Amino acid sequence: xxxxxxxxxxxxxxxxxxxxxxxxxxxxxxxxxxxxxxxxxxxxxxxxxxxxxxxxxxxxxxxxxxxxxxxxxxxxxxxxxxxxxxxxxxxxxxxxxxxxxxxxxxxxxxxxxxxxxxxxxxxxxxxxxxxxxxxxxxxxxxxxxxxxxxxxxxxxxxxxxxxxxxxxxxxxxxxxxxxxxxxxxxxxxxxxxxxxxxxxxxxxxxxxxxxxxxxxxxxxxxxxxxxxxxxxxxxxxxxxxxxxxxxxxxxxxxxxxxxxxxxxxxxxxxxxxxxxxxxxxxxxxxxxxxxxxxxxxxxxxxxxxxxxxxxxxxxxxxxxxxxxxxxxxxxxxxxxxx
Numbered sequence: 488x489x490x491x492x493x494x495x496x497x498x499x500x501x502x503x504x505x506x507x508x509x510x511x512x513x514x515x516x517x518x519x520x521x522x523x524x525x526x527x528x529x530x531x532x533x534x535x536x537x538x539x540x541x542x543x544x545x546x547x548x549x550x551x552x553x554x555x556x557x558x559x560x561x562x563x564x565x566x567x568x569x570x571x572x573x574x575x576x577x578x579x580x581x582x583x584x585x586x587x588x589x590x591x592x593x594x595x596x597x598x599x600x601x602x603x604x605x606x607x608x609x610x611x612x613x614x615x616x617x618x619x620x621x622x623x624x625x626x627x628x629x630x631x632x633x634x635x636x637x638x639x640x641x642x643x644x645x646x647x648x649x650x651x652x653x654x655x656x657x658x659x660x661x662x663x664x665x666x667x668x669x670x671x672x673x674x675x676x677x678x679x680x681x682x683x684x685x686x687x688x689x690x691x692x693x694x695x696x697x698x699x700x701x702x703x704x705x706x707x708x709x710x711x712x713x714x715x716x717x718x719x720x721x722x723x724x725x726x727x728x729x730x731x732x733x734x735x736x737x738x739x740x741x742x743x744x745x746x747x748x749x750x751x752x753x754x755x756x757x758x759x760x761x762x763x764x765x766x767x768x769x770x771x772x773x774x775x776x777x778x779x780x781x782x783x784x785x786x787x788x789x790x791x792x793x794x795x796x797x798x799x800x801x802x803x804x805x806x807x808x809x810x811x812x813x814x815x816x817x818x819x820x821x822x823x824x825x
Contacts, residue, residue, distance in 0.1 A: 491517045491518060491519030491520075492516075492517055492518060492519055492555040492556050492818075493519055493520045493522075493553055493554050493555045493556070494511070494516075494518050494519075494520070494521050494522070494554070494555065494556045494557075494558065495521075495522040495523075495524055495550070495551060495554045495556070495557045495558070495573075495578070496508060496511075496521070496522070496523055496524065496557075496558050496559075496560075497524045497525075497546070497557055497558065497559040497560065497561050497565070497566075497569070498524070498525060498559060498560040498561030498562070498565075498583075499523035499524060499525050499529075499534060499543055500523075500525045500529040500532055500534070500543060501525075501560060501561070501650065501651065502647060502650055502651040502654070502802055503560040503583060503802055503806045503807050504525075504560050504561075504807075505534075506802050506803060506806070506807035506808075507558050507560065507807040507810060507811060508523075508534065508536055509807075510803075510807055510808055510811045511536070511811060512536060512537055514811060514815070516811060516814065516815065516818075517818060518537075521536055521537075521541060522544065522550070522554065523541050523542070523543045523544060524543070524544055524545070524546055524550055524561075525543050525544075525545070525546075525561070526545065526546070526561070526565075527545040527546075529543050529545075530543055530544060530545035531543065546565075546569055548572070550569075551569075551572060551573040551576040551577075551578050552576055554573065554576065554577075554578045555577075555578055555579065556578060556579050556580075556581070556814055556817075557570065557573045557578050557579070557580040557581065558581050558583075558810050558811070558814065559580055559581065559582045559583060559584070560583035560584070560806065560807070560810070561584070562584055563584040563585050563586040564586075565584075566582045566584045566586040566587070567586045567587075570582055570586075570587075570611060571611075574609075574610030574611060578610070579608065579610055579611075579612070579817060580610065580611050580612070581612045581613075581614060581810050581813050581814055582611065582612070582613050582614060583614040583806055583807075583810055585616065585699065586613075587611055587613045588613040588615065588616070588699075588702075588703055588706075589702055589703075589706065590611075590613070592609055592611075593608070593609075593611045593612065593613050594607055594608050594612050594613065595613045595615055595703060595706050595707055596612055596613070596614070596615075596707075596809075596813050596816075597615060597619075597620055597623045597624060597627075597707055597809065598809070598812040598813060598815075598816055599624055599627065599752070599753045599754045600623050600624070600627045600707055600708070601707055601708075601709075602816050605813060605816045605817065606816075612813055614806065614809055614810045614813065615699075615703045615707060615809070616696070616699040616700065616703055617644075617648055617728060617801045617805030617806055618640075618642050618644065618696065618699070618700050618717075618719065618728060618730065618805070619699060619700050619703040619704055619707070620799075620804060620805050620806075620809050621728060621730060621778050621797060621799040621801075621804065621805055622638070622640060622700065622704065622730055622732060622797075623704055623707050623708070624752075624754050624755060624778050624799075624804070625732065625749065625755060625778060625780050625795065625797050626638065626704075626732070626734060627708070627752075628748040628749055628751070628752035628755070629734060629736075629740065629745055629748060629749075629793075630708060631748075632740070632744070632748060633736045633737070633738065633740055634710075634736070634737070635708075635710075635713065635734055635735070635736060636713075636714065636735045636736055636737050636791075637713075637714040637715070637716075637733075637734075637735040638704070638713070638714070638715045638716070638732060638733070638734060638735070639715075639716050639717075639732070639733040639735075640700065640715070640716070640717045640718070640730055640731065640732045640733070641717075641718045641719075641720065641730065641731045642696075642700075642717065642718070642719045642720060642728060642729070642730050643720060643722045643724070643728065643729040643730065643731075643769075644684075644696075644719060644720065644721050644722060644728045644801070645721075645722065645724040645725055645726050645727055645728055645769060645801055646674075646677060646721070646723070646724065646725055646726075647725060647726040647727070647801045647802050648721070648728065648801050648805075649674050649675075649721075652673075652674065653674040653675075653677075654725050654726070656671075656672070656673060656674055656677075657677050657678050657723060657725065658725075659671065660672065660676070660677065660678035661678040661679070661723075663678075664678055664679055675721060677721060677722075677723050678723055679723060680723060681720050681721065681722055681723075682720065682721040682722075683718065683719065683720040683721070684696050684697070684719045684720060684721060693717075694719060696717075696719040697717040697718065697719050698717075700715065700717040700719070701715045701716075701717060724769045724770075725773075726769070726773045726774075726800065726801065726802060727769035727770070727772040727773045727798055727799060727800045727801060728769070728798070728799060728801045728805060729767070729768075729769050729772075729796065729797065729798040729799075730796070730797050731794070731795075731796055732794070732795050732796075732797070733786060733792055733793075733794055734792060734793045734794075734795065735786075735789060735791055735792040736791050736792070736793075737791065738791055739790050739791055740791070740793055742783055742784060742785055742793065745783055745793055745795075746759075746783050749780050749783065754776070754777055754778060754804065755777060755778055755780055756775075756777040756778070756779050756780070757779075757780055757781060757783075758771075758779045758780065758781045759781040759782070759783065766781035766782050766796060767779035767780060767781045767782075767796060767797055767798035768798055769798045771798070772798035772799050772800050773800055774800060774803065775799075775800055775803070775804075776800075776803060776804060776808055777799075777804070778797055778798070778799035778804055779797060779798045779799065780795055780796070780797045781795070781796055781797075782794065782795060782796040783795045
């Protein structure tokens with residue numbers, strides 16, 4: 488996969504699909520031909536790529552014929568139905584849904600963390616959940632120095648995690664409330680509100696989003712015994728998630744070293760100005776590739792723990808960018824052992 492590729496974007500008309508198209512163009516990914524795929528209701532829509540106007544096609548049994556790479560962001564049920572067909576047709580599929588993430592035969596990749604695992608694919612590669620990606624990016628540089636013993640995380644997740652329709656709904660709810668009207672909530676009542684969280688709870692009281700962070704991080708880090716507890720909350724922010732993370736080690740970890748490791752880490756931008764009380768904010772993380780990390784400090788209740796705060800663009804690094812970066816790993820020839 489070193490020459491131009493025949494690429495299909497599945498879910499091309501969604502928020503993540505649109506970002507994938509922008510990133511393929513921005514990063515000059517070697518696209519030979521591009522096919523845009525979506526649901527039948529989106530078929531016939533036209534999108535622009537590389538100065539050309541391309542029509543969106545509905546999925547069908549011949550959609551993946553001649554395709555080398557599929558970048559999918561169309562939901563779990565669609566992925567389960569169609570991506571095995573894409574692989575059978577000879578394509579490599581990178582899936583942004585939760586359909587295959589915990590399949591032991593499917594690599595789950597954050598390129599800055601476990602790029603080598605991508606080469607073990609059998610046609611399918613999974614993109615982690617957005618909250619998992621952002622946390623893994625910030626914690627991995629520290630984990631490499633001193634293995635993390637426990638993570639306690641609270642998320643502050645934007646409406647973008649539920650798609651473009653949810654983002655528009657928050658705006659409409661805010662307008663209604665400010666006009667003295669009753670807001671309409673089809674996804675969740677988010678304007679001027681917090682919502683913990685919009686998925687089913689298990690018997691222990693944890694929702695699906697929280698368990699994704701637990702199980703996916705363990706898989707990415709190859710640390711099945713890593714202790715993790717998460718509380719996931721949807722907040723009235725349009726785009727970019729934030730997370731407050733408590734990181735526990737088996738011995739003290741100097742704040743100065745942790746900060747330096749994060750400064751040097753790929754995909755991270757340390758944002759700290761203690762004098763101005765200036766730290767990462769979702770407004771400034773929106774549209775950025777890097778995850779903003781700050782408020783790196785000693786946990787005053789535990790000498791072996793640190794606290795940090797991050798904000799990262801959920802649509803970009805939390806989804807589309809990570810998928811494109813995985814695809815870029817596959818375009819680099821694997822060294823041949825001599």
